[in-house]
Amino acid sequence: MITTTYRDAIRAAIREALTKDPRVFLMGEDVGRYGGSYAVSKGLLAEFGPDRIRDTPLSESTFVGAGIGAALGGMRPIVEVMTVNFSLLALDQIVNNAATIRHMSGGQFSIPLVIRMATGAGRQLAAQHAHSLEGWYAHIPGIRIVAPATVEDARGMLWTALEDPDPVLIFEHQTLYNMEGSLADNAGAVDLDKAAVRRPGKDVSLITYGGTLGKTLQAAEALARDGIDAEVIDLRTLRPLDMPTLAASVKKTRRVVIVDEGWRSGSLSAEISARLAESHFYDLDAPIARVCSAEVPIPYPKHLEDAAVPQPPAIIAAAREAMGRRG
Amino acid sequence: MITTTYRDAIRAAIREALTKDPRVFLMGEDVGRYGGSYAVSKGLLAEFGPDRIRDTPLSESTFVGAGIGAALGGMRPIVEVMTVNFSLLALDQIVNNAATIRHMSGGQFSIPLVIRMATGAGRQLAAQHAHSLEGWYAHIPGIRIVAPATVEDARGMLWTALEDPDPVLIFEHQTLYNMEGSLADNAGAVDLDKAAVRRPGKDVSLITYGGTLGKTLQAAEALARDGIDAEVIDLRTLRPLDMPTLAASVKKTRRVVIVDEGWRSGSLSAEISARLAESHFYDLDAPIARVCSAEVPIPYPKHLEDAAVPQPPAIIAAAREAMGRRG
Amino acid sequence: MTDPKVRLQPDQHRTRLLHEMIRIRRFEEKCAELYSTGKIRGFLHLYIGEEAVAVGALQALSPEDAVVATYREHGHALARGISMNALMAEMYGKHEGCSHGRGGSMHVFDAKTHFYGGNAIVGGGLPLAVGLALADAMQRRPHVTACFFGDGAVAEGEFHESMNLAALWKLPVLFLCENNLYAMGTRIERAQAQVDLRAKAQSYLVAAEAVDGMDVTAVEAATRRAAEGIRRGEGPKFVEYRTYRFRAHSMFDAELYRDKAEVEAWKVRDPITTFSATLKSGQATEVLVKAIEDAVAEEIAEAVAFAEAGTWEPVEHLLNDVYTPARDAHLNPAVGAK
Amino acid sequence: MTDPKVRLQPDQHRTRLLHEMIRIRRFEEKCAELYSTGKIRGFLHLYIGEEAVAVGALQALSPEDAVVATYREHGHALARGISMNALMAEMYGKHEGCSHGRGGSMHVFDAKTHFYGGNAIVGGGLPLAVGLALADAMQRRPHVTACFFGDGAVAEGEFHESMNLAALWKLPVLFLCENNLYAMGTRIERAQAQVDLRAKAQSYLVAAEAVDGMDVTAVEAATRRAAEGIRRGEGPKFVEYRTYRFRAHSMFDAELYRDKAEVEAWKVRDPITTFSATLKSGQATEVLVKAIEDAVAEEIAEAVAFAEAGTWEPVEHLLNDVYTPARDAHLNPAVGAK
């Protein structure tokens, strides 16, 4: 076992991909000389050269579209969009080309493209730099959405994403880059199909992903001290959703709390809630609860940012309420 | 009463606004000399001149952003984005500026902007011209989303939207422009706060909006012949949702089917289902059902396009199932 | 790239150019007819009047080069060598169509001829072309990517970003601007502060040339010059074709924005009649044109029959081709596999 | 637009320019210090080295003109006349800040001075500026909208679309490009095929001028020329300021992408020291600078005290300012009301 960080695990995954497959290259703003705005790609330019570590101009729509074209042309691009906030400038290329060309061409062309971006709030970057839109992206057919919440997934999801013949968007929560964790020395690719039970429990299912996994696990520990045995599920892949794993948990616990950093209305938590209520209406002993972000652009001051996004006390309260505990 | 079309009703509303308020102007691609790609603004250039009916270059991000700036500068712009499919190019301006500036400025500036766009499938325009993303837009705090489904709302929603101090997006389903309906001679502004019960009923609540209202009413008539008395609710405003009206219907019928042309996963139907299950868990006699678009880019051939979007038979089947009827 | 069986006097290049233009013209006239009978639906954007551009320009490409087109791409598709049968079947939405019917008129795709669509988002194909060229450059392949777009697309941010990136990275992109003076109903003077589009290309240090788009030989010559420069490693080139759309923008356009007189004036410069006039003299030309028309009429009749006989994809297949199934794994061999 | 009480020798314009630059420099040095102590958080982008641009350029504006800035806007805010107290309180996130604390360093807004933000999306302010200018033009107001953006923003599609639309409609937009040679770690040669940015502006037929951004008087003169042209109805103008960022891009930047030597070479051209050297001679200047430094130190101390004494908005107000409440109806009188 080695101890490493989420950031270094992603860098190791990129380095491995570049080494294994000559078709792989990394392209995006400041991935080269600057070393990546989150220092993920630091050192890669020196190691792999400017042909494979490509600094782009500030042109999100075009370098994402160029990634789509390069994938069509036989390459395996890893496009880094610095943050999800800027990806809105490339949304047309993602929705109307990356997600759609395979279908419009009657299956003649696939787009083996990986797009990585940082997401989420938590660093007081204010309204234009704190979006959590990964669940929103999960609405689009034709793409796969993944959100590594652990060092192991940060290390392993990229390779599997590159092997996927279709576009995969990887959302890295910006508060996780410094997170430490241990990895097997031979750690490598991980599957992208199954959600993971991060903490087994029998009383209530806490379903989350990405940046809120840690807070949800904290809440579960607190609940345990209170005699409530919570099961914590990490979705890992937001599209497609691994419903069998969620269903198994619901059948066991009969109570569900979904924790999602997206704005509540229209967040992924709504889809999960709707699906579970459709398939397990008669298994549920309590209404499905959601702990999401408040419907406000994220404010700058820490106390307001903290109040805007899900926190352990709210998760605990929702779980207790699902258990019928008061106060 | 006069008989008119959805298209003419919108034109009448635009004309009234231009006449009443010198700050109002219409801007977008081909709204002038071409007469609007759906002929909505036909004749307005001749009547109001090029200063107030502005043809723009193909620059969605900038003319939408210019609408935001003009609103900040004291005008009351009506920006027409030809269709929702092209609005993705302007999404950064809508999400990061229109929806956010009021908040980032601590409430110093509001953005009294109206953006109109055509939406939806049904005309065999294929994958890049058939998106139904209005429910997706409803995820964004700071904007209001409305979807006129009747000639009366086509006539009345614009003025109310212009009086709103914040950005309002109006989604006009492209299959409705030729729809005929009758209007009071003095028809004018309508409220944007309440959902409308388009058909009262006691057995099951069919909740829908925009382009699927007609299909849902057809389904309700068929159900009536089958002894099922369906209530049909037209949301009218997708953000914010009028939950009291939905709640009253659910309390009465105890059964819900939501009809939404958006792709099923992450559609507005999921949010409505989740909210009703949160607030009325114990009032529901059957799982909430959803009839949505299949998760596929819309195909060109008619039989496949029809199969991809909600149709009366599927609505009828879902309602019968909610009633516990088999076959 | 005429379908061999209908090729006349293969030795005569000029005859072939004429034949190609007539094929496109008659094919689209048939499409317009089929649209009115409801066989073809959705949007139909005719290229009539602009045939010299696709036919002349595509002479400069080799079979391995890539093409990225617009929603007005029937001419590009036929000139590139997509069979008329497959194209007509696509217009019908039949499974035998070149995009298996999923795309229709605006989304013609064909792997064999490296035809990357038919894109219905104005300017949406420009970044794709830059990426295709990047893939060629990184794999040291000597190919060129030809990207067609209209005067209207030049106003989109994607034009600016794509020209800059292609120029910055010296990528083999052939930017082919079809300037037919209008973007739907908006004349170029109402869309562009600078109507000389070459000046825009030059602002990225991209060499630009404008040519009479109604003259197929001039189009071919200019495009060959540009393509050769790219193959010599000079980076992207920009060619502007000054042409004109004879028909409405689409089947829904009332053409309120231009006078008949302007249209008639341009029709005098019809690329087909003006070119055939230069071919041989009198009688001989008539005979040649007659022979071409007969061959084309036959090809079109066959294409219509092929489309009519085509099949509708079963509704059960609705969800196909959203994601790549295992059966198509060969499209994307596992990473690392060489 | 110095806060009156600290204005020295109001008759002396050049003294005022020096004073403004020093205010900005010292304010930001204090901010950097407060960042390390955690009083200021989030992103902090310092303008140090570029002060001559904001100070010189904003001399050309009248109080009614509008300003659209970037996330590196402390200099623009102070030079525009936003009080240092309100700005410092905003840096802290206090309710007394000019954006009531909601925005922080990147989102400085101020209605009184027509300061439309602080925009953290590169290029995101350009379309807003076009719209503000459109509103002035349609209401026949003689104002100018000054839009600041960097060399990196020039690569974004919004630059292209906004330049074209402003030029096409002859709108009173003053496009002010702060070319500090870098976009984060990307030097202009690696971002722009054409590094002479004037050529880009000219491709929209927009008159462009480049000026030494380290020379406050040259900046003022060039910007006044441009603004006057706009007020004469000549349409938008483009001014490029050749300047340099002395500090890291943000507090997280290790500056791997440039050598110390380059930075040192530019520091020799420090806009403050070079300008003060031109003022008076020896002693007299020292006395003057000392007086300014004392006044500024006092103003900063007061601003810090003001921010420290400021209040945190109660958490119960979290959802405020997402939508406009009735109480703010005056911001948008019912349509039709004049």
Ligand SMILES: Cc1ncc(C[n+]2csc(CCOP(=O)(O)OP(=O)(O)O)c2C)c(N)n1
């Ligand atoms: C991004 C986008 N905006 C608007 C449209 C609607 N539209 C389709 S074609 C067209 C005009 C394009 O003009 P041009 O680029 O000159 O091509 P032409 O039709 O003249 O061949 C417009 C506005 C679109 N398809 N995509």
Ligand SMILES: Cc1ncc(C[n+]2csc(CCOP(=O)(O)OP(=O)(O)O)c2C)c(N)n1
């Ligand atoms: C659309 C967008 N892409 C990327 C970023 C991240 N980013 C912030 S500042 C910056 C560099 C901008 O450079 P420039 O325009 O030259 O301004 P400068 O920082 O040099 O003043 C980048 C890439 C962003 N904020 N917005």
Ligand SMILES: [Mg+2]
């Ligand atoms: Mg055109």
Ligand SMILES: [Mg+2]
């Ligand atoms: Mg810069």
